[in-house]
Amino acid sequence: MKPWEAYYRSVTPYVPGEQPQGARLIKLNTNENPYPPAPGVARALKELDASALRKYPDPAASELTAALAGYHGLAPEQIFVGVGSDDVLGMAFLTFFNSGKPVLFPDVTYSFYPVWAELFGVPYETVPLDESFQIRPEDYARENGGVLFPNPNAPTGCYLPLEQVEAILRLNRDVAVIVDEAYIDFGGTSARELLDRYENLLVVRTFSKSRSLAGMRIGYAMGAPSLIRAMQNVKYSYNSYTMDLPSIRLGVESIKDEAYFRETVGRITATRERAKERFRGLGFVCTDSMANFLFVRHEKVPAEELFEVLREQQIYVRHFRGPRVSDYLRVTVGTEEEMEALFQFLGSYVSRR
Amino acid sequence: MKPWEAYYRSVTPYVPGEQPQGARLIKLNTNENPYPPAPGVARALKELDASALRKYPDPAASELTAALAGYHGLAPEQIFVGVGSDDVLGMAFLTFFNSGKPVLFPDVTYSFYPVWAELFGVPYETVPLDESFQIRPEDYARENGGVLFPNPNAPTGCYLPLEQVEAILRLNRDVAVIVDEAYIDFGGTSARELLDRYENLLVVRTFSKSRSLAGMRIGYAMGAPSLIRAMQNVKYSYNSYTMDLPSIRLGVESIKDEAYFRETVGRITATRERAKERFRGLGFVCTDSMANFLFVRHEKVPAEELFEVLREQQIYVRHFRGPRVSDYLRVTVGTEEEMEALFQFLGSYVSRR
Numbered sequence: 234m235k236p237w238e239a240y241y242r243s244v245t246p247y248v249p250g251e252q253p254q255g256a257r258l259i260k261l262n263t264n265e266n267p268y269p270p271a272p273g274v275a276r277a278l279k280e281l282d283a284s285a286l287r288k289y290p291d292p293a294a295s296e297l298t299a300a301l302a303g304y305h306g307l308a309p310e311q312i313f314v315g316v317g318s319d320d321v322l323g324m325a326f327l328t329f330f331n332s333g334k335p336v337l338f339p340d341v342t343y344s345f346y347p348v349w350a351e352l353f354g355v356p357y358e359t360v361p362l363d364e365s366f367q368i369r370p371e372d373y374a375r376e377n378g379g380v381l382f383p384n385p386n387a388p389t390g391c392y393l394p395l396e397q398v399e400a401i402l403r404l405n406r407d408v409a410v411i412v413d414e415a416y417i418d419f420g421g422t423s424a425r426e427l428l429d430r431y432e433n434l435l436v437v438r439t440f441s442k443s444r445s446l447a448g449m450r451i452g453y454a455m456g457a458p459s460l461i462r463a464m465q466n467v468k469y470s471y472n473s474y475t476m477d478l479p480s481i482r483l484g485v486e487s488i489k490d491e492a493y494f495r496e497t498v499g500r501i502t503a504t505r506e507r508a509k510e511r512f513r514g515l516g517f518v519c520t521d522s523m524a525n526f527l528f529v530r531h532e533k534v535p536a537e538e539l540f541e542v543l544r545e546q547q548i549y550v551r552h553f554r555g556p557r558v559s560d561y562l563r564v565t566v567g568t569e570e571e572m573e574a575l576f577q578f579l580g581s582y583v584s585r586r
Numbered sequence: 587m588k589p590w591e592a593y594y595r596s597v598t599p600y601v602p603g604e605q606p607q608g609a610r611l612i613k614l615n616t617n618e619n620p621y622p623p624a625p626g627v628a629r630a631l632k633e634l635d636a637s638a639l640r641k642y643p644d645p646a647a648s649e650l651t652a653a654l655a656g657y658h659g660l661a662p663e664q665i666f667v668g669v670g671s672d673d674v675l676g677m678a679f680l681t682f683f684n685s686g687k688p689v690l691f692p693d694v695t696y697s698f699y700p701v702w703a704e705l706f707g708v709p710y711e712t713v714p715l716d717e718s719f720q721i722r723p724e725d726y727a728r729e730n731g732g733v734l735f736p737n738p739n740a741p742t743g744c745y746l747p748l749e750q751v752e753a754i755l756r757l758n759r760d761v762a763v764i765v766d767e768a769y770i771d772f773g774g775t776s777a778r779e780l781l782d783r784y785e786n787l788l789v790v791r792t793f794s795k796s797r798s799l800a801g802m803r804i805g806y807a808m809g810a811p812s813l814i815r816a817m818q819n820v821k822y823s824y825n826s827y828t829m830d831l832p833s834i835r836l837g838v839e840s841i842k843d844e845a846y847f848r849e850t851v852g853r854i855t856a857t858r859e860r861a862k863e864r865f866r867g868l869g870f871v872c873t874d875s876m877a878n879f880l881f882v883r884h885e886k887v888p889a890e891e892l893f894e895v896l897r898e899q900q901i902y903v904r905h906f907r908g909p910r911v912s913d914y915l916r917v918t919v920g921t922e923e924e925m926e927a928l929f930q931f932l933g934s935y936v937s938r939r
Contacts, residue, residue, distance in 0.1 A: 236760035237786045238812060240685040240731065246822030249645050266640050275636035283628035286801035286836070287619050289794070292602050316669060319825040327705075332593040352680075352823040378593065407589035433590045441642070448639035448831040459591060469599030470705040472672040478801035479832045483639075 247348045250551050258547040259574055261565040264416075264526050266445035268497045268568075271490035274446070274483050281479055292469070294476040300488040301453055305425055310458040313465060314484075316475050318415055318439035318452030321464075323349050325435060325454065328467045329409035330355040334378030339368055341557050343387045343413065362557075366391050366520060366528075370400035380405050383413040385421060388553060388563040390522025392421040402431045409460065411435045418443035418498050419505070420523030425455060432457040442525055443498050444487045451476070451484045501525050505566045511576045515583055530560045534586050539579075546578055600701045603904050611900040612927055614918040617769075617879050619798035621850045621921075624843035627799070627836050634832055645822070647829040653841045654806055658778055663811040666818060667837075669828050671768055671792035671805030674817075676702050678788060678807065681820045682762035683708040687731030692721055694910050696740045696766065715910075719744050719873060719881075723753035733758050736766040738774060741906060741916040743875025745774040755784045762813065764788045771796035771851055772858070773876030778808060785810040795878055796851050797840045804829070804837045854878050858919045864929045868936055883913045887939050892932075899931050 250263040269275070294314045302309040315321040326349040330336050333356065338346045340359040350357040360372045366389040373380055380401060385392040402410055412424040414436055424436045440451035454464065468475065476484075487494075508527055512519045517529040530536055539562060540552040551563040566572070603616040622628070647667045655662040668674040679702040683689050686709065691699045693712040703710040713725045719742040726733055733754060738745040755763055765777040767789055777789045788809040794800035807817065821828065829837075840847075861880055865872045870882045883889055892915060893905040904916040919925070 235785065235812065237682070237732075237762050238816070240682060240761070241816040242681050242684050242820055244819050244823040246819045247826060248822075249642070249826040252642060252644055260641075263642055265642065268640065269637035270639055274639070278634055278636050278639075279632065281631055283631045284622035286623055286627070286631075287621065287798040288613075289602070289605060289616055289618065289800040290803070291605055316828055316830075317825060319827070323824045328595050329590070329593060331595050348823045352820065379590075408593070409590050432588060445640040447642040447827075450643070450827060450830045459588065463591070463594040466597050466599045467595055467705065469601075470597040470701045471676045472670060473600060473602040474672070474800075474803060475669055477669075477803040477830065477833060480830060 242352070244352055245348065247345045251549060253549055255547070258549060259567060259571045260549050261567050261571065261575065262549040262551045264442055264524075264565045265447050266442060266497065266501070266525070267566070267571065268445055268500070270445040270483070271487055271493040273486040273490050277482050277486040278479070281482060286478060289474050290476060290478045290481060292473045294481050297476065297481045297484045300485045304488050305455060307428070307455055308458070311428070311455055311461055313454040313461045313468070314476055315452050315468070317441060317450040318413070318437050319345060320450070320475065321437050321452040321454050322411070322413060324464055324468055325409070325411055325437070326350065326353050326355055328464045330379045332378035332408070334376060336379040336381060337373055337375070337377045338381045339386065341366060341386070341389060343383050344553070346381060362389075368393050368397070370397050370404065373401045374404045377405070377408060379408045379410070381411040381413065383415060384424070385416045385419070385523040387416065387524065388526070388551070388558065388561070389520050389528045390416070390524040390526060391520055392523035395422045395424065395426065398424050399427055402427060402434060406433065409433055409435060411437060413437045415439045415442055416524035419502055419525045428455060428457070432459065435460050440484060440487060444494065445497070446483065446487060449480050449483055451480050501566050504569055504572055508566060508572050511572070515576070515579055525566045527564045527566065528561050529564060530562070531583060534583055536560050536562050542582060543578070548575055548578065595705070597705055598701065600698045604902060606902055608900070611902060612920060612924045613902050614920050614924065614928065615902040615904045617795055617877075617918045618800050619795060619850065619854070619878070620919070620924065621798055621853070623798040623836070624840055624846040626839040626843050630835050630839040631832070634835060639831060642827050643829060643831045643834060645826045647834050650829065650834045650837045653838045657841050658808060660781070660808055661811070664781070664808055664814055666807040666814045666821070667829055668805050668821070670794060670803040671766070671790050672698060673803070673828065674790050674805040674807050675764070675766060677817055677821055678762070678764055678790070679703065679706050679708055681817045682813075683732045685731035685761070687729060689732040689734060690726055690728070690730045691734045692739065694719060694739070694742060696736050697906070699734060715742075721746050721750070723750050723757065726754045727757045730758070730761060732761045732763070734764040734766065736768060737777070738769045738772070738876040740769065740877065741879070741904070741911065741914070742873050742881045743769070743877040743879060744873055745876035748775045748777065748779065751777050752780055755780060755787060759786065762786050762788060764790060766790045768792045768795055769877035772855055772878045781808060781810070785812065788813055793837060793840060797847065798850070799836065799840060802833050802836055804833050854919050857922055857925055861919060861925050864925070868929070868932055878919045880917045880919065881914050882917060883915070884936060887936055889913050889915050895935060896931070901928055901931065
């Protein structure tokens with residue numbers, strides 16, 4: 234080892250899903266939206282003036298912040314924007330979790346949470362979900378340095394009703410509580426409604442799933458002005474200009490087209506509900522996912538085997554190793570045609586086993 | 587104070603230069619390029635397909651990494667890309683400066699360095715420049731946890747010849763040494779040449795100045811594969827997908843057009859040299875800046891006064907408070923026309939004082 238290597242920060246990085254290339258493949262592994270972004274986004278992209286790129290973007294991304302504030306009925310001071318919800322969540326770890334006490338999050342959840350904790354030296358404890366993968370609010374009653382969970386949860390898709398989210402907030406009035414709503418647009422009620430009553434609540438969202446803009450990296454958080462200001466101070470201590478000009482402009486256009494948003498989200502949720510029936514009909518056990526993916530295991534065929542045979546068919550799904558989840562596959566909801574191809578293959582494969 | 591506010595990370599954020607809007611104003615305050623990006627960048631922007639944005643970008647930004655590797659005659663494993671050089675430098679602080687010993691950088695330098703140090707809890711000591719704002723390599727002989735300096739330096743514009751950069755490296759073989767070359771394209775020899783011999787050297791660059799792409803947020807680092815891998819591990823522990831699709835594509839196009847790059851950089855350096863003469867002719871003291879800005883003070887008129895009267899004329903320059911620099915203005919090199927307007931006003935103003 235070279236001397237300077239002794240001072241490297243030691244981390245175990247998150248491993249994102251593969252990004253295989255090719256026109257033929259069916260990509261159901263990273264919870265992308267199968268439909269393109271709103272037509273207004275495409276128009277705004279065509280209208281972008283390259284010569285404007287010579288200047289720094291607005292560090293406050295005011296145009297986007299104002300659009301999001303208007304959309305959610307909040308003040309601009311209640312909105313924080315970042316380079317995808319990962320940037321927003323990472324910034325939240327750095328900003329809020331400095332008590333030295335363990336932060337709590339579920340044992341089965343977004344696998345980035347322990348990675349951020351390790352990166353920034355935040356102690357944490359995982360809280361087991363119950364046997365049906367549900368969060369039990371009473372488990373979050375113990376002393377902690379903050380609480381964090383996705384709703385719907387990933388990779389299970391399980392939704393926690395708003396009363397139970399509020400139960401967690403009632404038990405945790407002295408620390409920041411973060412609800413990661415990456416998938417909320419596909420089902421359930423947002424904790425946005427609780428913001429007026431809980432000044433320690435931060436609700437995090439992304440444009441990557443329901444708004445078909447994974448390629449633009451746009452995420453945001455909603456919360457009391459004190460929380461948002463604290464995040465902004467940390468952000469301005471890291472990188473003043475994180476949102477580039479195209480992200481700001483295209484994000485604004487996406488927010489404007491509510492009809493397209495509802496239509497595409499509606500198509501995805503309808504496909505999801507049909508897919509649940511199809512999976513069950515083929516002998517799969519399936520959580521009642523409220524997200525844009527399904528979390529399934531077959532009664533007889535191991536998940537790893539299915540993952541591999543699907544891959545040979547150029548159908549990419551996600552398989553997580555690790556306790557409690559290694560029997561399952563996470564399958565993004567694609568188009569009706571993509572799902573039909575998936576079920577055609579699975580039907581013939583599992584019947585032959 | 588609310589209970590959770592006790593756990594906020596305490597920081598003193600960097601304050602970026604103003605981003606005033608308006609067609610009339612002359613903006614010489616944030617070191618932007620007065621010329622648009624290369625024609626190929628504008629074409630690539632027009633050709634971007636909005637429907638491709640529904641997918642996550644390549645987390646490795648391989649296309650851009652390969653283009654940069656080819657441009658600099660390095661292997662792709664020697665290139666790290668990020669959301670502007672601030673992202674790259676912030677990530678470098680987090681990755682390399684974990685020895686507990688103080689990191690060294692100049693007393694007069696990019697004001698973000700102490701901000702990152704505070705944010706990530708990195709101890710530091712500043713090393714005074716000499717009376718003509720020059721770095722003295724021998725001052726970097728003391729024990730430290732890493733060394734960092736811009737070349738040319740900011741906001742002075744002073745360039746440190748390559749032999750002296752190497753002298754600093756010879757004195758610091760056991761820690762990471764970072765040369766921040768945001769402005770090197772406007773003059774001087776890059777430390778790129780030293781990479782073969784110093785495996786602890788990281789050279790950081792940006793597309794925001796010489797490539798007219800401040801609005802896209804593209805920065806990168808060059809170094810030995812071990813350094814780059816360590817940064818990537820940290821990056822993948824923070825946010826897997828930082829470079830959005832347009833940044834990757836437009837970055838690649840910028841690299842392709844060497845002729846345009848040389849032409850615009852040549853125009854800026856010619857304007858800079860003429861501006862030095864004009865400033866001196868008006869009674870200003872002026873460093874021999876090798877960057878795309880000038881660092882000037884008038885023999886009689888205080889900097890703060892000049893800053894304010896220029897602002898009233900809608901001419902924005904930068905004035906830094908703080909020891910050693912508060913007598914100076916930093917003036918970005920604009921177009922010939924913008925500089926002419928500046929000098930017309932200054933000529934008449936200082937003659938009346």
